[in-house]
Amino acid sequence: MDALLHITTLHYLVLGAALFLLGVIGVLTRRNVVIVLMSIELILNAVNLNLIAFSRMWGGLHGQIFAIFVITDAAAEAAVGLGILIAFFRNKETVNIDEVNLLKW
Amino acid sequence: MTPVATPFFFYLLAATMLIGGILVITCKNAVHSALALIVTLLAQANIYLMLYAPFVAGVQIILYAGGIMVLFLFVIMLVNIDRAMKERQFNSQWWVGIIAATALGGLFIAVYTKGKSIFPERIPSIAEGENTQRVATLLYGQYMFAFEIASLLLLVAIIGAVVMAKKRI
Numbered sequence: 113m114d115a116l117l118h119i120t121t122l123h124y125l126v127l128g129a130a131l132f133l134l135g136v137i138g139v140l141t142r143r144n145v146v147i148v149l150m151s152i153e154l155i156l157n158a159v160n161l162n163l164i165a166f167s168r169m170w171g172g173l174h175g176q177i178f179a180i181f182v183i184t185d186a187a188a189e190a191a192v193g194l195g196i197l198i199a200f201f202r203n204k205e206t207v208n209i210d211e212v213n214l215l216k217w
Numbered sequence: 218m219t220p221v222a223t224p225f226f227f228y229l230l231a232a233t234m235l236i237g238g239i240l241v242i243t244c245k246n247a248v249h250s251a252l253a254l255i256v257t258l259l260a261q262a263n264i265y266l267m268l269y270a271p272f273v274a275g276v277q278i279i280l281y282a283g284g285i286m287v288l289f290l291f292v293i294m295l296v297n298i299d300r301a302m303k304e305r306q307f308n309s310q311w312w313v314g315i316i317a318a319t320a321l322g323g324l325f326i327a328v329y330t331k332g333k334s335i336f337p338e339r340i341p342s343i344a345e346g347e348n349t350q351r352v353a354t355l356l357y358g359q360y361m362f363a364f365e366i367a368s369l370l371l372l373v374a375i376i377g378a379v380v381m382a383k384k385r386i
Contacts, residue, residue, distance in 0.1 A: 117224045121336050122329060124268070127231045129325040131238055131257075133318050138242035140314025141307045146247045146293055150254050153285065154238055157261055160273075168268040169336065173348075176273050177355050183273075183280055184367045188374035190285045194292040195381030201296045202384070208301065210308055 124165035132158035145200070145207045149193050156186045226267065233260040245302050247293045251286060258282045272349045 131154055138151025160179045167175025197207065204211055237257030244250040258281045265274035356364055 119223050119227045122333060123227065123231075124264070125329060126325075127234065127264075129322070129329070130235055133322050133325075134235070134238040134242055136321060137314055137318045140317060141311040142242060143304065143306060143308045144247060144298075144301050146289065146296070146298075147242065147244075147250050150241055150250055150289065153254065153281075154241060154257070157258065157281075160277075161261060161264065164265055164268050164270050164273060167270070173351050173355055176270050176348075176352060177360055179270075179273050180276060180352075180356070181363060181367055183276055184371065187280060187285055188370050190288055191374045191378040192381065194288060195378035197292060198295060198382045205297070206300065207296050207298070208304060 121165050121169045125162060128158045128161040128165070131161065143208050143210055145197050145209045148209060149190065149197070153186060153190070156182055223267065230260045230264050233257070234264070245306055247298050247301070248290070251289050251293060255282050255286050258286070269348065272352045
């Protein structure tokens with residue numbers, strides 16, 4: 113009971129792992145490209161949570177700086193990914209990721 | 218000022234985040250998924266506040282919930298989701314995905330149970346009120362080069378997004 117009521121770094125890490133797994137399941141199983149991109153955002157957020165929790169654990173700020181850079185990357189990734197999605201939708205009239213098979217041998 | 222009722226708020230926010238995450242990957246309608254993701258992101262910003270990271274919490278709300286998610290909603294508006302809602306939602310390899318996620322979860326559990334001892338019991342307390350100042354000092358001092366690289370990355374992303382989304386260059 114004490115382990116549950118005393119919030120430590122491990123609690124945050126377990127929460128981050130659960131969020132990461134949800135993101136992985138979303139990326140691997142969904143067919144809608146928009147939801148796959150959202151699952152990638154979930155994964156990046158899980159990583160951010162871990163970084164901030166470790167930054168709190170060691171009392172420094174380097175983890176927070178790294179989290180800010182990860183958020184920057186997420187913004188860039190979302191912009192480019194959604195641009196590709198619009199180009200894909202214009203060509204194929206669908207958002208189904210199973211139909212992205214032009215390079216399939 | 219020390220946080221009050223930390224366990225209660227932690228579990229409340231964790232439950233909100235996990236329910237939001239489950240809704241993101243199970244909703245049929247992409248708009249509902251996006252709204253669930255916004256709930257998750259806001260709960261996570263509150264968790265950042267609990268971890269003494271107010272600047273990152275603000276960045277999370279402004280950039281993620283306010284910027285990236287609006288971009289997502291715009292794109293959902295541009296593409297036709299009516300057809301996607303009528304189709305099968307999960308691909309035929311869904312069981313491979315579940316197995317892979319279970320294996321990854323087992324790995325996480327193994328690492329956490331083994332590595333629990335290396336985490337320090339007492340968390341050092343952090344001086345309040347100067348978080349943003351210290352982040353800025355680090356960002357413009359020690360991490361100057363990475364900061365400039367990030368701005369270059371954003372420039373590349375802007376150009377890439379415009380080139381991808383434009384009909385005729």
